[in-house]
Amino acid sequence: MSDGKITNATNQTLRRRPTALFNVRHFVRAGSQVGLAMLVFIVLGWLIWRGALAMEYNWQWYRVQPFFYKSIDGEIIWGPLVRGLIQTLKLASISGVFAILIGFLVAIARMSSSIAGRIIATWYLEAIRNTPLLVQLFLFYFVLAPIFGMDRFWAGVLCLSFFEASFAAEIIRGGIQGVDKGQFEAGDAIGLKARDKFRFVVIPQALPLILPPLTGLLISLIKHSAIVSVIAVAELTTEGLNLISDTFMAFEVWFLVAGIYLALTISLSIIIGLFEKKLNSHRRTA
Amino acid sequence: MTNNADQTTPQSTPIVELVGVCKWYGEFSALYDINLSISNGEKVVICGPSGSGKSTLIRCINQLEVHQAGTITVSGREVKPEMKGIEHIRRDVGMVFQSFNLFPHLTVVDNLTLGPIRNLGMSKDDATKTAMEYLERVQIAEQADKFPVQLSGGQQQRVAIARALCMKPKLMLFDEPTSALDPEMISGVLDVMIELANDGMTMIVVTHEMGFARQVADRVVFMDNGEIVEIADPETFFNNPTTDRAQLFLSQLLSH
Numbered sequence: 001m002s003d004g005k006i007t008n009a010t011n012q013t014l015r016r017r018p019t020a021l022f023n024v025r026h027f028v029r030a031g032s033q034v035g036l037a038m039l040v041f042i043v044l045g046w047l048i049w050r051g052a053l054a055m056e057y058n059w060q061w062y063r064v065q066p067f068f069y070k071s072i073d074g075e076i077i078w079g080p081l082v083r084g085l086i087q088t089l090k091l092a093s094i095s096g097v098f099a100i101l102i103g104f105l106v107a108i109a110r111m112s113s114s115i116a117g118r119i120i121a122t123w124y125l126e127a128i129r130n131t132p133l134l135v136q137l138f139l140f141y142f143v144l145a146p147i148f149g150m151d152r153f154w155a156g157v158l159c160l161s162f163f164e165a166s167f168a169a170e171i172i173r174g175g176i177q178g179v180d181k182g183q184f185e186a187g188d189a190i191g192l193k194a195r196d197k198f199r200f201v202v203i204p205q206a207l208p209l210i211l212p213p214l215t216g217l218l219i220s221l222i223k224h225s226a227i228v229s230v231i232a233v234a235e236l237t238t239e240g241l242n243l244i245s246d247t248f249m250a251f252e253v254w255f256l257v258a259g260i261y262l263a264l265t266i267s268l269s270i271i272i273g274l275f276e277k278k279l280n281s282h283r284r285t286a
Numbered sequence: 287m288t289n290n291a292d293q294t295t296p297q298s299t300p301i302v303e304l305v306g307v308c309k310w311y312g313e314f315s316a317l318y319d320i321n322l323s324i325s326n327g328e329k330v331v332i333c334g335p336s337g338s339g340k341s342t343l344i345r346c347i348n349q350l351e352v353h354q355a356g357t358i359t360v361s362g363r364e365v366k367p368e369m370k371g372i373e374h375i376r377r378d379v380g381m382v383f384q385s386f387n388l389f390p391h392l393t394v395v396d397n398l399t400l401g402p403i404r405n406l407g408m409s410k411d412d413a414t415k416t417a418m419e420y421l422e423r424v425q426i427a428e429q430a431d432k433f434p435v436q437l438s439g440g441q442q443q444r445v446a447i448a449r450a451l452c453m454k455p456k457l458m459l460f461d462e463p464t465s466a467l468d469p470e471m472i473s474g475v476l477d478v479m480i481e482l483a484n485d486g487m488t489m490i491v492v493t494h495e496m497g498f499a500r501q502v503a504d505r506v507v508f509m510d511n512g513e514i515v516e517i518a519d520p521e522t523f524f525n526n527p528t529t530d531r532a533q534l535f536l537s538q539l540l541s542h
Contacts, residue, residue, distance in 0.1 A: 113368075185350050186387035190401030190453055191376040200400055204391045 057251060064252055067243060084239030085260055091157060091235055092222045098161035099221065100214070103168025110173055121169070128166035133227060136163060141231045156228035164221045171217060175210035176202060208279050215272045219265045226261075236260060300359075301326045301457055301488055302347060307356035309342060309512075316342050317353065318512045326456075329489045331499040331520070334509035335535060340492040343509070344459045347490070348379040361456055377405050380450030384462040386442045388434040394421070394445050395430040398452045406453065413452070420448040424478050440471025444478055451482075458482070460491040496539065500524060508532045 052059070067081045078086075106124060109117035128136070140159035141152060150158070179202050187197035226237040240257040244250050300323040307320040317339045324330055332340045345351040346358060352367035359365070360375050389397050398417035402408040408416070421427040424444040426437070434442055443463055450458060460479065464472045476498050483489055483502045493499065499506055499520055506523040508516040510531045516523065527533050 180387075182383060182385055182387035183389065186383065186389065188350060189348060189376060189379075189381040189383075189387075190449065191373040191405040192401065193373055193404075196404045200404065201389055205389075 052251065059251070060249055061252060063247070063249065064256060067253070067256065080239040080243055081236070081256060081260065084234065084236035085264075087153075087233065087235040087239075088222070088225055088237075089264075091153070091160070091228065091233065092218075092225045095157050095160035095164065095225065096218050096221055098157070099164035099168050099217075100172075102161060102165035103172050106165060106169035107172040107176065110169065111176065125166050125169060128163055133159075133163050133224065134230065137227060137231060152228075152231050152233050156225075156231060156233045160221060160225060160228070163224070164217060167217055168214065171213045172206070172210055174213075175206035178209045179205045208276065211272060211276050211279070215269060218268060218272075222265055222268070223261060299326065299362075300324055301328075301361050302490070303357075303359040304343075304347075305357045305359075307343075307346060307353050307358060309339075309346060309351065309353045316512050317346070320356065320514060322507065322514065322517075324457075324488065324490065327486050327488055328504050329483050329502050330491070330505050330507055331503040332490065332492045332507045332509060333494060333496075333499065333535075334515075337511075338509040339512040340509050341461050342512075344381075344461055344490055344492055347457075347459060348376050348381055350381075373405055377401075377453050378456045380453055380455035380458040382443070382446050382450055382458070382460045382463045384465050386434070386439070386446045386466070388442055388446055388449070390434050393431050393433055394426070394437070397434070397445060398449045401449070401453050416452055417448070420451050421445070423451075423481075424448045425474075438471060439467045440474045443467060443471075443475045447475070447478055447482075457488045457490070460489065460493065462492050462494070464493065464495055494539070496524065508535070510535075 067079045069079050069082060070077045106121045110121040110125075112118065137156070137159045141155045144150070144158075145152070145155040183201055183205060184197065187201040192201065225235060228235060229237040229241060232238060236257055240253050243253045247253070302322075302324040304320050304322045307317055308315070309317040320343060322330075332343065334340050342351055346353045347360060347365070349365050349367065349369075349372055357364055361378055363375060365372065365375055388394075389400070392400065395414060395417050398420065399408075399410065399413035402413040402416060403410060418427060418430065421430055424447055426441050426444055426448075429437055429441060429445075434445065437445065443466075447463075463479070464475055467475065472495070476495060479489070479491070479498070480502055489502075491498070491503075503520045505517055506520050507514055508518075508523065508527070508529070508531075516527060516529050516532050518528070523532070524536065527536055
């Protein structure tokens with residue numbers, strides 16, 4: 001190596017990377033950052049507490065347990081918040097499935113060679129995305145529901161489905177168009193029919209591109225589902241409103257309701273995050 | 287190999303026939319009045335400067351690009367834009383791309399079996415057996431269960447060749463198969479192509495590998511600006527090109 005002698009490259013196993021030593025400066029830096037974040041939260045909490053004290057708010061956390069469940073003669077009866085949560089889950093999951101299905105169809109229609117498909121898809125997208133969700137909900141509830149004989153729950157489900165589907169469609173279209181053109185051509189070249197090409201080549205590769213924004217969409221769907229409280233579907237927000245008018249415990253109830261939504265959306269993120277990791281596993285070289 | 291050219295050209299029925307093929311991208315004429323007939327077992331190398339329409343030409347043969355005028359016939363059937371049943375023609379026409387285009391989410395062996403299972407209706411076992419035979423032939427059988435990213439460029443391109451062969455094509459199209467490879471990887475791929483040629487496969491190869499063209503080609507097609515300018519056997523083409531454009535092209539190619 002040194003005096004021009006011919007040698008082979010050093011064996012990989014002999015090239016040990018030095019183990020990282022504990023770095024005090026990094027540790028102090030990270031610790032102070034976390035401390036700063038905690039401080040901000042503590043100040044914020046203190047402000048709310050002081051504010052509540054100043055308006056002489058009467059905290060009654062000891063009364064909230066029956067909002068979740070009551071135990072009568074050893075039998076558990078679910079309280080309004082749990083019943084509301086179950087309705088919200090039902091509402092959001094059915095709407096979520098519909099939204100993805102409709103979104104997929106609209107995305108395909110928009111990319112298809114059919115002129116009718118493209119026109120319908122574009123009109124649908126523009127109409128839904130450029131009118132307020134609340135107005136759409138009233139249209140579904142007061143106009144379409146009586147015509148088609150839907151109850152308020154299904155009016156809410158369909159309204160949310162069509163609303164979120166308009167965003168899902170663009171996310172799905174973006175994902176499919178994000179797949180390398182060469183992949184479509186390779187699928188064509190080995191003689192796959194359009195359906196097989198999408199099923200075995202394009203969709204599996206579009207999915208990792210679609211999932212992160214679609215997770216965001218499903219999370220906003222859970223949050224948007226609160227809006228159906230205006231047509232009195234008995235979901236979480238409606239139950240919260242009812243509780244407040246019964247008990248006047250606005251602070252406690254809204255904190256609880258917000259906490260439940262938060263728990264729901266964060267668990268959804270985590271679950272989809274794990275799924276995403278599995279989908280991307282082929283990208284990691286052994 | 288080289289003096290086959292005279293014997294093969296006249297009699298046997300053409301497997302690919304292009305008559306008056308034209309293609310435009312908007313107003314830009316990408317191909318103009320292409321007439322080319324390729325007989326069974328023939329090896330044709332297409333070369334020419336970049337942008338001369340070489341890739342477009344072979345991509346028209348399996349309709350990855352559509353032509354707007356003229357007729358293209360593949361083993362007796364005319365291929366038309368947006369025709370029904372194009373997949374029946376495509377199964378006869380294997381294609382190898384410059385950028386490999388392996389399916390990154392599938393293992394090597396799944397890359398090879400997808401076409402035979404979905405298009406030819408083979409069972410998974412049969413398809414896997416065929417796939418392993420071809421992987422053996424391109425000498426990467428031991429990589430069958432890896433994903434494409436775990437292979438080198440040369441290995442990926444050999445997998446791509448095997449994938450095309452698994453469809454038992456009558457004709458293979460190669461679109462600059464070695465242009466994206468590191469110099470060390472090229473010979474492995476060319477070896478596989480030469481072996482394929484020796485086995486009698488009909489091949490249309492767009493390439494700048496002039497050594498390969500000399501060794502394998504029955505005819506060299508030289509294109510410029512969307513037209514076929516010169517067709518000759520390799521000996522004549524490389525030693526005495528008739529057109530000025532081909533002379534210039536070759537002198538630039540060989541000047542370094």
